[in-house]
Amino acid sequence: MDAEHDLEELATMVASLRRHLQRRERARIRNLPIDRGADGKAPEASQASWLRGLEGGLFSDDREAYRATSLEELRAAIGDCRRCKLWPGRTHLVFGVGNPRARVMFIGEGPGRDEDLQGEPFVGRAGQLLTDIIVKGMGLRREDVYIANVIKCRPPENRNPEPDEVEACEPFLLKQIELIKPRVIVALGKFAVQTLLKTKVPIMRLRGVWHEFNGIKIMPTLHPAYLLRNPGDKKLVWQDIKKVIKEFQPPVM
Numbered sequence: 001m002d003a004e005h006d007l008e009e010l011a012t013m014v015a016s017l018r019r020h021l022q023r024r025e026r027a028r029i030r031n032l033p034i035d036r037g038a039d040g041k042a043p044e045a046s047q048a049s050w051l052r053g054l055e056g057g058l059f060s061d062d063r064e065a066y067r068a069t070s071l072e073e074l075r076a077a078i079g080d081c082r083r084c085k086l087w088p089g090r091t092h093l094v095f096g097v098g099n100p101r102a103r104v105m106f107i108g109e110g111p112g113r114d115e116d117l118q119g120e121p122f123v124g125r126a127g128q129l130l131t132d133i134i135v136k137g138m139g140l141r142r143e144d145v146y147i148a149n150v151i152k153c154r155p156p157e158n159r160n161p162e163p164d165e166v167e168a169c170e171p172f173l174l175k176q177i178e179l180i181k182p183r184v185i186v187a188l189g190k191f192a193v194q195t196l197l198k199t200k201v202p203i204m205r206l207r208g209v210w211h212e213f214n215g216i217k218i219m220p221t222l223h224p225a226y227l228l229r230n231p232g233d234k235k236l237v238w239q240d241i242k243k244v245i246k247e248f249q250p251p252v253m
């Protein structure tokens with residue numbers, strides 16, 4: 001049984017390494033020399049806290065992204081991205097929108113048709129519902145919060161993101177979080193929360209309970225697109241959002 005488990009783990013690692021090498025190939029990365037100073041030591045990345053050390057790992061293809069000190073620098077580092085197979089189908093890469101110093105960050109799954117066309121997250125029907133949650137529910141403006149997705153390009157026919165796509169985009173989401181330093185993340189739906197918490201636990205069991213992500217509180221809740229299909233569950237989201245509001249009592253924004 002243990003040997004079987006070890007083999008499965010090895011196969012997962014090999015698949016991940018293969019995707020990593022394919023991404024490097026697509027991005028035409030042949031070599032990533034590390035600049036070394038006169039003392040022969042690699043320079044310290046200007047990293048705060050929890051991303052430190054990932055330059056050779058998660059960010060091995062993306063030194064510029066790893067070192068970005070603003071959202072603008074990060075966006076520039078992502079460039080005309082071809083790191084996964086979604087790029088040929090996109091109109092716009094949907095990076096994120098909002099206050100770069102937001103206390104609350106909303107993270108969804110990936111752009112849909114409207115978002116792809118407009119280059120902004122959550123602008124379609126699900127986006128209108130999210131805007132209602134922010135404005136009518138929380139008494140904030142969209143510009144007060146930051147909104148981003150796990151993946152930045154629209155999957156064909158709005159299918160679920162695939163593991164290689166999530167893997168290719170994840171460093172940029174992590175970097176966005178690290179730059180914004182929100183006090184609370186509201187994870188919208190299973191992809192956002194499962195990606196951040198590295199879990200397969202179903203959203204219905206994760207939602208409504210505070211979780212922790214590198215010192216940031218995460219409140220998982222149901223995705224607005226799910227609510228459009230299941231309006232009866234809006235009350236669950238309201239329960240979750242009330243916990244977020246309470247976190248900011250007395251109001252700080």
Ligand code: URA
Nearest residue numbers: 108109110111121122
């Ligand atoms: N659904 C998402 O998860 N993100 C968007 O930006 C739009 C719809």
